[in-house]
Amino acid sequence: QGKFTLLRDTRTDGSFLVHHFLSFYLRAGCKVCFVALLQSFSHYNIVAQKLGVSLAAAKERGQLVFLEGLKSCLDLLFGEEEQPGQPSPLQFLSTCDLRALFDFVRVSLSAADSWKGPVLLVDDLSVLLSLGAAPVAVLDFIHYCRVCVCCQLKGNVVVLVHSNEDSEDEENELVVNSLCHHSDLILWAEGLATGFCKDVHGQIKIIKRLSLRQAAEQDLVQIYQYKIQDRNVTFFARGLSAAVL
């Protein structure tokens, strides 16, 4: 409860982790607010069905609040004049202010209902920088979300960011490094340093930030390799992929 999990990817696509957490929390009966900035609803729905969860049904019964960023953006820019008192959550495209997005999250998860623990899921945070938000604004937004969701509502927050070694995108690196310092758990998916491989798609580093809670504790780091399949992801110890054994 009250945990902030950071999903990070380097040289590969970490979105399989997002799909996992989405179906995991929905199956656990949590109320989920999913801010999906880069892909359409049907993309997540199709993958979730392979993982055994129906997003459409979850939306119907009020368990899932889905913000489809691409669609909201089109409504904002090409739609009719917005009604006063109902600002679009993607307002920051014109005003560079993420407050409306935070209000959307707060309102979605604060509603009193019977679901277990609220969860905020964001895919992906790096897009906000591409859309004109300043790095400090993005960090403030996450901070507000943490206070609201983790502390006040005792829920969890899971956020995906992209990063690259030798990246020249300083704003993005600033956001990622700052978030790393404040995360309880970091799942870092990396492409292999030796290049592409058919049987091992990448390696995942699981970092439990025990040092956050207690001063003398060391962070616990575990490293596995993984292979993504159509309905599943298999994890194994380094060097022990099924192709080698």
Next chain:
Amino acid sequence: ELPAPLLDDSHGKELGDEAAAVKPEDFQDSMKIAWRYQNLPKMEVSPTTHTKFGHYYDISKKMSPELCQSVKLHSFYLHEELPFEPKMKTWNMNSGYARLLQSIQRIISQEGFDGSDPQKKQRNVLRIGIQSLGSILWGDDVCCSDTPEDPQSLTKFLYVLRGLLRKSLSACIITMPAHLIQNKAIMERVTNLSDMVVGLESFIGSERETNPLYKDYHGLVHVHQIPRLNSLICDVSDTKDLAFRLKRKQFTIERLHLPPDLSDTVSRASKQDLAGSAKLLSSGCGAMAIGKKHLDF
């Protein structure tokens, strides 16, 4: 001035004849030294030896005007467009890009590509081509300045375009002069906002032009990203080393493979040169991977 499509089968037959002439013998000598490679499939350099794949054009001939006129064509030339409407001021984006987006959205809704007209029997896909995005022709200084005035216009444009494409029956291909963009952060963001990213690197003017490794080719093809849509996995091919060759009637993309080192002056020095360029190769010849420090397994 579009090139004429090759509609007859004679060209396909030409390719088939060539392939038949170089067909290897029916039985395979069993390998004595390189026996580990015995069971690997024969490396096919180009997939089009037996099948006709894709479209073929003859760049020495022009497309017939009747063919052009029979297709509904929309074009957008920035300097001929009307000045933008006041509502678009809230977009906070370069006006050239904003107008292009408006134009695309208008075509999508008027021609029914967004599914708004259920009566339409013939469902077709709107194909959009945008040339030299980011260049000064679009009113953007991303290509000519190290610190552009409005670097987010380009990424915002791509985001809104992505939204339009996802909500309609359309596909878009964009070319960008990446070699002119000094700010690499922008290219990283552009890559993240795209589904598929392919780079073409020409050998002209670079030291690779004289490298014997590349003597048969005109440049390299880099596949930076492939779409991972509606699925956990994506369709990644086996080799990632591709080169292209431009002939009068053919632009082919082939797998780059190392020719055998048969020169008389095989010495340590020349091997190092080749290894430098071959460092990125990830084909079956693992022995050439000199200089790689990590081995994960």
